[in-house]
Amino acid sequence: MHVLIIGAAGMVGRKLLDRIAHEDGVLGGEVTRLTLVDVVEPTAPGPLDAITRSLALDLSDAGAAAQLIAERPDIIFHLAAIVSGEAEADFEKGYRVNLDGTRALFDAIRAEGLKEPYRPRVIFASSVAVFGAPFPEKIGDEFFTTPLTSYGTQKAIAELLLADYSRRGIFDGIGIRLPTICVRPGKPNKAASGFFSNILREPLAGQEAVLPVEEDVLHWFASPRSAAGFFVHAATLDLEKVGLRRNLTMPGLSATVRDEIAALERVAGAKAVRLIRREPDETIRRIVAGWPRDFDARRAAELGFKAETRFDDIIRAHIEDELGGKI
Amino acid sequence: MHVLIIGAAGMVGRKLLDRIAHEDGVLGGEVTRLTLVDVVEPTAPGPLDAITRSLALDLSDAGAAAQLIAERPDIIFHLAAIVSGEAEADFEKGYRVNLDGTRALFDAIRAEGLKEPYRPRVIFASSVAVFGAPFPEKIGDEFFTTPLTSYGTQKAIAELLLADYSRRGIFDGIGIRLPTICVRPGKPNKAASGFFSNILREPLAGQEAVLPVEEDVLHWFASPRSAAGFFVHAATLDLEKVGLRRNLTMPGLSATVRDEIAALERVAGAKAVRLIRREPDETIRRIVAGWPRDFDARRAAELGFKAETRFDDIIRAHIEDELGGKI
CATH class of the missing domain: 3.90.25.10 (UDP-galactose 4-epimerase, domain 1)
Incomplete structure (x- = not known):
């Protein structure tokens, strides 16, 4: 099984890699090949070294997505994004990376599938930033997405694309709306959260x-450990059970x-x-x-996601x- | 006042033109200049002939949006779209026209505003196709958009862009989700509706x-007369009252x-x-x-939209x- 992780140098990417390195079959089969991508060259945990190829590239660069998809990975984790604050400060960069980059990935999968049947699983990191105040006391699974940031807008658009491309059979997509991750390891940063x-x-x-x-x-909130768990679970989940509404607020x-x-x-x-x-x-x-x-994230809980x-x-x-x- | 109507040859565009031709000040001021655009050259009702320029062009063609926006229209009606059936049958055409064309328009407004302050009103024709079954008995104003067609997906994405660009002050946008228009004039067509x-x-x-x-x-349902009324009302509505949630299901x-x-x-x-x-x-x-x-379209009713x-x-x-x- 060839696994591609885009945004592998980020916190969630590293947690996910740890799971892959230390739990055999955690993605539902033997990982025989791993491609790690980020804007800086990511590193794999030691046990994965021999099967890993690491690349520094930006998904929104011309040809970058096609280059990755030409290798026909079976499972694609798309975790890469310009974060909220930067997407708000730099309009063009946010739309280019978060929207155009994601669409380039999705379209590269479509183009590859037109050459020869191809339908990978795509697990996309979305965010509760797709929602915007005012909120009900608990946000239910059918509450509308009216983001109040460009970042949230870009995530909400990517969710719509993911659902439509999945409905058309271009890939098997699932969108994972992450809670705020706590306790974030590392140094204090300037994010408002x-x-x-x-x-x-x-x-x-x-x-x-x-x-x-x-x-x-x-x-x-959810822990980094839970976040990695969401992505691992999404990789093996029976998507028939999810139906056509492919974007889920995580517990x-x-x-x-x-x-x-x-x-x-x-x-x-x-x-x-x-x-x-x-x-x-x-x-x-x-x-x-x-x-x-606060959320009432019932669907994800029913589908076995845990926090x-x-x-x-x-x-x-x-x-x-x-x-x-x-x- | 310079008014631009994109998709002016369509049914709603023609109804809107009739209102502009026969009701002085219906858009909140004197229309001194009218630009009509469609993929076939649209025609203006007689009384508007002298102030009208008609163009046959496709918004998704390189430079088309910039050409229209260089004239700095004050009010822009964006009614152009590949319809549901065709957007479903022709994936690339639907995304190119309905998504890329709309984004090209929005980005052309942004680019013009970066040259010299510019903030037109943009009235966008969306659709209840942004919703997808299963539905509650009545769809409320806060129900989520999970379209089951590429057309609905493209409209839902355009709505998100419209809200974000409006929030950022790039233009004053409002999205009008039309009911099924009945009685449609003209010949029977093959649309499922x-x-x-x-x-x-x-x-x-x-x-x-x-x-x-x-x-x-x-x-x-709503009549063609009501549909034209929605767009006329949207042109003069105080958008402060609408707030940041700029896309409204029409009554x-x-x-x-x-x-x-x-x-x-x-x-x-x-x-x-x-x-x-x-x-x-x-x-x-x-x-x-x-x-x-069925819908509970309370917000639009409270904002004065009538059907x-x-x-x-x-x-x-x-x-x-x-x-x-x-x-």
Whole structure:
């Protein structure tokens, strides 16, 4: 089985690679060939070295998608995107990469299939940014997509293309709308959502972290471990059961910042909590106010997608996966 | 005021032109210049001749959109599309015209605005084909768009672009999701929805018509007169009131074929009804089964969009507008 991962250098891509490296048959068969793509050359975990080819390329460059698809991969994970803030700041780059790049991939698959029958599975990383406020208390599976960012617009468009191309039999697509991933490993970053992870990750490492919003802010979370699980599950799921509505809001955990902090205290003690410094930021507060808070992601749950149900588990997953089980 | 109508040779375009020709100030100011575009050269009603320039061009051709936008029209009606059946049969043509053509128009407006501030009003003809079965009994304003045709997909994508470009201040856009237009003037055509009009228009003209489905088929209608009214209203509506959710399901009338026939009998007598010949067609029956039946189009109604509430009025509008008031 030849697996192509576009956006393999990103956090979710790396988590997914770890699963492929350490769990035989996790994608439903033996992975005999792996192609990893990102704008910087991605690296494979050691056990996958021998079967991996890594490429630095941009999907929106002329011919890039066709070059990847000419190898006729069986499973394609499309995780690559210009993130929300950058897509908002750079209109043309966001549309070029997130929309044109994705469409180039889909059209390359179609062109390959016109030469000789070809119908790979395509697993696309979408986002709850396809939704825009005002929201109902819980966003159901049939709520409309009225994004309030260009990034969300590009994801929503890609979802529509994915569903139509799948309906036409061009490929077997499934769109995975990710919750906010928490605890994000790595350094604090400037994403407006960064603090949700920072206030856990930094104290767990004995470092101070800044909380820019009130503790009653409610948001929608899943761990990096769950995110990798969503993609693995999507790779083997019977798509007949999914039907024609191919884009699914993933299950997650709706929690307040207060819930996060309480979980941190239970897992790591009051000392960790004392490392959180309150520093209200009106801009971040306003951005976060427009974000989805809670979902009723029933379809995905019925289809077997799983996420944490308690914040303690999200923190424990971080300690196990990133800190060698110790704090 | 310079008005550009793209798709001006179509039925809705002609109805809109009649309104502009015969109602001073219907678009909120004096129309001093009119540019009409279609793939065949459109014609203006007599009174508009002196201010009209007609062009035969395809919006998806290189440079076509820029050429139109270089003239900086104040109001742009974008009514042009490859229809549902053709977009389904010809994948590339549908995406090229309905998606790339629309995006070329939107991007040409953006490019013009980067030269010198420019923010026209853009009124886009969308369709209830953005929805796909299964449906709730009434489709509300927040129901999700999961089209089951490439045409519906292209319209749903254009809606997302329109909302994002409007949010960014590139233009002031509004998307008008049209019900099935009935009674369509002209000859019977092969559209699967044609019979809804045929069974009224033909008997009213003393001709036989074929009914391929059961009488309990429920569907969503507005007259050509209402359709023109939607676009006229959209041209002058205060978009602040619409907010960021710029695509609106238009009001309409939910009626069964039985309701249509009963209205025909009330307006034109039993003789007309006897001209309807039952000829069940399994293919058409199946296609129609996937179509929306009823809507709760509350937002558009609150914003002042109006349609018929009784089928008799739909038939009378046809008699007045197409048959000189006589049958």
